Amino acid sequence: MSRPKISIIGAGNVGATTAHWCAAAELGDIVLLDIPQVGDMPKGKALDLMQASPIMGFDSRIIGTNDYADTAGSSVVVITAGIARKPGMSRDDLLGTNAKIVGSVAEQIKATSPEAVLIVVSNPLDAMVQRVQKVSGFPHKRVIGQAGVLDTARYRTFLAMELGVSVEDITALLMGGHGDTMVPMPSCTSVGGIPVTRLIDPKRLEEIVDRTRKGGAEIVGLLKTGSAYYAPAAATTQMVEAIIKDKKRLIPVAAWCDKEYGVGGYYVGVPAILGAGGVERIIELDLEPQERADFKKSIDAVKELVAAMDGLAL
Ligand code: NAI
Numbered sequence: 001m002s003r004p005k006i007s008i009i010g011a012g013n014v015g016a017t018t019a020h021w022c023a024a025a026e027l028g029d030i031v032l033l034d035i036p037q038v039g040d041m042p043k044g045k046a047l048d049l050m051q052a053s054p055i056m057g058f059d060s061r062i063i064g065t066n067d068y069a070d071t072a073g074s075s076v077v078v079i080t081a082g083i084a085r086k087p088g089m090s091r092d093d094l095l096g097t098n099a100k101i102v103g104s105v106a107e108q109i110k111a112t113s114p115e116a117v118l119i120v121v122s123n124p125l126d127a128m129v130q131r132v133q134k135v136s137g138f139p140h141k142r143v144i145g146q147a148g149v150l151d152t153a154r155y156r157t158f159l160a161m162e163l164g165v166s167v168e169d170i171t172a173l174l175m176g177g178h179g180d181t182m183v184p185m186p187s188c189t190s191v192g193g194i195p196v197t198r199l200i201d202p203k204r205l206e207e208i209v210d211r212t213r214k215g216g217a218e219i220v221g222l223l224k225t226g227s228a229y230y231a232p233a234a235a236t237t238q239m240v241e242a243i244i245k246d247k248k249r250l251i252p253v254a255a256w257c258d259k260e261y262g263v264g265g266y267y268v269g270v271p272a273i274l275g276a277g278g279v280e281r282i283i284e285l286d287l288e289p290q291e292r293a294d295f296k297k298s299i300d301a302v303k304e305l306v307a308a309m310d311g312l313a314l
């Protein structure tokens with residue numbers, strides 16, 4: 001029995017780090033594809049990673065390439081190709097450039113890995129995942145966006161720092177788009193089973209939520225030359241693992257919602273069961289009034305973004 005093939009398109013910071021963690025967790029064999037401006041960067045990174053395997057003790061074959069033929073028959077394809085934010089840029093500033101890039105990636109993957117589950121990471125996320133589904137024509141449940149696992153991880157980190165407890169004891173949920181309108185769900189956030197609202201006062205909790213919303217920009221401001229990649233890659237690896245191992249993880253992902261939450265046919269962050277088939281079920285919660293209002297605002301922002309993309313000549 002051969003190992004599953006995981007292809008990662010875009011061998012930059014997020015792509016290469018995802019390859020690192022997928023290989024270290026022995027999730028499968030990895031193909032790292034990039035179309036670099038100069039040199040054979042994906043081949044170099046793949047070889048370097050392979051040479052870490054005897055030390056770290058993992059058996060994964062990792063190849064670097066610029067040829068989609070090498071990705072053929074992938075079980076999972078992660079799309080990180082595109083440009084990343086620089087200081088002063090919002091995720092939405094990447095719209096036109098990245099829509100063209102992910103569209104061309106989707107065309108190629110459609111031809112080479114028609115049965116794959118696609119995980120889109122490129123920004124602006126909620127529009128890019130929509131574009132990849134449209135161009136690939138894959139069933140909606142096999143095209144998913146990564147944002148919620150990362151945003152929730154940031155929230156969990158800040159809560160753990162505030163309370164001085166283990167990150168492992170914090171369970172939380174954020175919904176909506178991957179942007180400033182993301183929606184925290186205090187009713188679904190607990191610390192060792194204790195509702196967070198019993199441990200942190202509302203004003204402080206709102207400050208933590210605000211830092212979470214701006215979590216990506218905070219890292220961009222510190223790095224100056226690009227955006228976050230360790231936590232985004234870890235979040236993506238968790239999704240790859242859920243699919244490859246058919247784990248039925250209940251995690252927040254950007255999933256296609258039509259009747260669900262009354263969204264009306266857009267990708268938006270919701271809690272979902274992730275397994276071998278991709279998004280196997282969306283969990284519909286009875287939202288509290290404030291959560292419902294915030295979620296609607298977030299969906300409206302996603303709709304605006306998609307409308308802006310639809311207005312471009314792609
Ligand atoms: P990066 O600049 O380090 O890497 C991007 C790579 O894409 C480059 O190596 C580039 O050569 C490659 N690329 C460009 N056009 C390509 C094409 N047509 N085919 C194949 N490869 C191509 O950027 P980084 O930091 O890895 O971020 C990648 C994307 O992920 C950005 O759009 C960023 O905003 C997004 N992102 C999304 C997150 C999320 O939570 N959804 C979190 C972090 C980043």
Ligand code: 2OP
Binds near residue numbers: 219
């Ligand atoms: C982040 O949230 C840039 O979307 C990326 O770090």
